[in-house]
Amino acid sequence: LAKTTQPISMDSYEGQEVNITCSHNNIATNDYITWYQQFPSQGPRFIIQGYKTKVTNEVASLFIPADRKSSTLSLPRVSLSDTAVYYCLVGEGLTGGGNKLTFGTGTQLKVEL
Amino acid sequence: EPEVTQTPSHQVTQMGQEVILRCVPISNHLYFYWYRQILGQKVEFLVSFYNNEISEKSEIFDDQFSVERPDGSNFTLKIRSTKLEDSAMYFCASILTSGGRGTEAFFGQGTRLTVV
Numbered sequence: 682l683a684k685t686t687q688p689i690s691m692d693s694y695e696g697q698e699v700n701i702t703c704s705h706n707n708i709a710t711n712d713y714i715t716w717y718q719q720f721p722s723q724g725p726r727f728i729i730q731g732y733k734t735k736v737t738n739e740v741a742s743l744f745i746p747a748d749r750k751s752s753t754l755s756l757p758r759v760s761l762s763d764t765a766v767y768y769c770l771v772g773e774g775l776t777g778g779g780n781k782l783t784f785g786t787g788t789q790l791k792v793e794l
Numbered sequence: 795e796p797e798v799t800q801t802p803s804h805q806v807t808q809m810g811q812e813v814i815l816r817c818v819p820i821s822n823h824l825y826f827y828w829y830r831q832i833l834g835q836k837v838e839f840l841v842s843f844y845n846n847e848i849s850e851k852s853e854i855f856d857d858q859f860s861v862e863r864p865d866g867s868n869f870t871l872k873i874r875s876t877k878l879e880d881s882a883m884y885f886c887a888s889i890l891t892s893g894g895r896g897t898e899a900f901f902g903q904g905t906r907l908t909v910v
Contacts, residue, residue, distance in 0.1 A: 715898065717899075719837070722883065722904070722906070723903055723904065724798075724885045724887070724901030724902055724903055724904050725837060725885075725899075725901050726901065727898035727899065727900070730898060768837075781827070781839050781842055781850055782827075782829075782837075782839065782887075782899055783839065784829075784836050784837040784838075785836065786836055787836075
């Protein structure tokens with residue numbers, strides 16, 4: 682599984698756009714990039730997944746440059762409730778029931794008024 | 795929206811006792827997992843389960859741990875003789891497919907295990 686590097690923490694204010702970048706220099710051809718969100722004392726929650734270019738859903742956008750060695754999670758107009766840890770994961774589904782998710786330390790996003 | 799449910803939400807047990815943590819994965823999912831998170835630390839993989847058998851386990855998942863899917867809906871994690879260091883949040887997760895797009899994992903709310 683490709684190793685990922687992301688900032689340990691970020692601070693923002695309500696209404697701002699937040700961009701969290703993740704580096705994954707040794708991403709493999711078959712790897713997808715997936716982001717999860719975790720609130721305190723809750724399980725991680727899937728946010729978005731992409732392979733290349735841009736993916737957008739109702740929660741976030743994911744920007745992936747052509748070389749795929751990094752990706753940026755973009756949260757538009759954050760609110761206090763977006764305060765959470767955000768994890769970037771890179772990997773492919775493995776045959777035989779793999780798909781083990783390897784979580785790093787994530788990025789602690791703190792949103793203030 | 796379908797969800798993974800875990801019971802109990804909180805369990806306190808004495809050191810050396812056996813505990814069973816229960817999970818009901820999403821009904822049409824095929825791959826099941828247990829993860830744990832010690833307070834303030836990373837989410838750690840314990841074990842994956844597919845086709846009624848363990849497909850992968852971490853070094854944390856030693857002989858004290860076992861998993862079972864006894865009735866086609868429940869998925870359980872048993873810790874035979876708990877230690878203080880087993881105190882953590884335990885998360886169950888399930889995934890529909892094995893590869894590529896659509897491999898997002900759905901996590902339960904967790905069971906907080908406290909060993910005293």
